[in-house]
Amino acid sequence: MTNGPMKTDDLVAILARDAAATGPDIHRRLASAFAVAAVAALALMVPTLGIRNDIAAASTGMLFPLKILAVATLAVGAMALVRAASRPEAELPRGVLVVPVLVLLVALGHEVATQAPANLSTRMIGRFSGVCLIAIPLLGLIPLAAILAAMREAAPRHAVRAGALAGLAAGAIAATAYGLHCTDDSPLFVVVWYGIAITILTGLGALLGRRLLAW
Numbered sequence: 001m002t003n004g005p006m007k008t009d010d011l012v013a014i015l016a017r018d019a020a021a022t023g024p025d026i027h028r029r030l031a032s033a034f035a036v037a038a039v040a041a042l043a044l045m046v047p048t049l050g051i052r053n054d055i056a057a058a059s060t061g062m063l064f065p066l067k068i069l070a071v072a073t074l075a076v077g078a079m080a081l082v083r084a085a086s087r088p089e090a091e092l093p094r095g096v097l098v099v100p101v102l103v104l105l106v107a108l109g110h111e112v113a114t115q116a117p118a119n120l121s122t123r124m125i126g127r128f129s130g131v132c133l134i135a136i137p138l139l140g141l142i143p144l145a146a147i148l149a150a151m152r153e154a155a156p157r158h159a160v161r162a163g164a165l166a167g168l169a170a171g172a173i174a175a176t177a178y179g180l181h182c183t184d185d186s187p188l189f190v191v192v193w194y195g196i197a198i199t200i201l202t203g204l205g206a207l208l209g210r211r212l213l214a215w
Contacts (some may be wrong), residue, residue: 003078004067009151018161023047025153026086026087026150026153026154027083029150029154030079030082030083030086030147030150030154032150033146033147033149033150033164034079034139034146034147034169034173036142036143036146037142037143037144037146037147037169037170037173038143038173038176038177040142040143040146041139041140041142041143041173041174041176041177041178042141042180044138044177045135045139045177045178045180045181047195049135049178049181050181051180051181052180052181052182052183055180056181058142058183058185061185062107062110063110063111063185063187064188065148066103066104066106066107066110066187067107067179067182067185067187067190068176068179068180069100070100070103070104070107070187071100071172071176071179071190071194072172072176073099073100073103074097074100074168074172074175074177074198075172075173075175076096077096077097077099077100078097078108078115078165078168078169078172079169080093080096081093081096081097081165081168081169082147082151082162082165082166082169085151085156085157085158085161085162085165086150086151086155086156086162087154087156088155088156088157090182094149099177102213104187104190104191106186107187107190108188108191110187110190111123111186111187118188120188121142123186123188123189124186124188124189124192125189126184126186126193127183127184127188128182128183128184128189129184129189129192129193131182132178132182132184132189132193132194132197133193133197133200135174135178135181135194135197136174136175136178136194136198136201137197137200137201137204138174139164139173139174140167140170140171140173140174140175140201141168141170143170143173143174144166144167144170144201144204144205144208147166147169147170147210148163148166148205148208148209148212148213151163151209151213152212152213155215156209156213159209159210159212159213159214159215160206160209160210161206161209162209162213163205163206163207163208163209163210163212163213164202164203164205164206164209165205166200166205166208166209167201167203167205167206167208167209168198168201168202168205170201170205171198171199171200171201171202172195172198174197174198174201175194175197175198178193178194
């Protein structure tokens with residue numbers, strides 16, 4: 001070994017070897033963090049907001065199931081990205097967010113085909129956009145903390161990106177929980193207001209990741 005400053009690639013290689021040795025433990029920590037995140041979001045949502053009263057009837061329609069499927073598959077895809085980003089040598093998997101995008105496109109197509117153009121702006125605004133923008137970020141705080149705590153035990157190469165992905169996962173998990181309460185099922189509403197709320201947590205995750213995950 002030559003004397004001199006260690007190059008970034010050398011450090012990444014060392015961390016990669018360490019991560020490979022402790023990989024299963026890191027994966028278990030992340031799996032536990034995801035479970036805690038989901039339980040925490042639901043445990044906070046149910047007593048504070050409650051599950052919508054018409055959930056049985058809504059489940060027989062098209063838009064409510066598509067809404068839940070979109071945010072739930074986004075959560076799964078984001079968790080896969082978090083898992084990859086936690087390892088210094090890993091490349092982010094491609095295509096893991098294709099399913100939620102396709103679900104939303106199907107839902108948007110159904111919305112446009114079945115609603116009069118004059119109704120679309122009203123359905124996009126919805127009735128509870130303000131609640132959505134407050135509830136999802138608040139429901140996502142504990143999930144974000146749990147995921148970031150697990151990621152600190154790993155060695156993400158890009159701290160800001162890793163934190164942002166943790167925020168994306170936390171936001172999608174929180175949105176899935178909130179979706180069980182929310183009666184605004186329009187995909188236009190979901191894209192705009194759920195999207196903004198999830199973006200808030202993604203930004204928060206990036207800021208925290210820069211401070212907590214850097215090495």
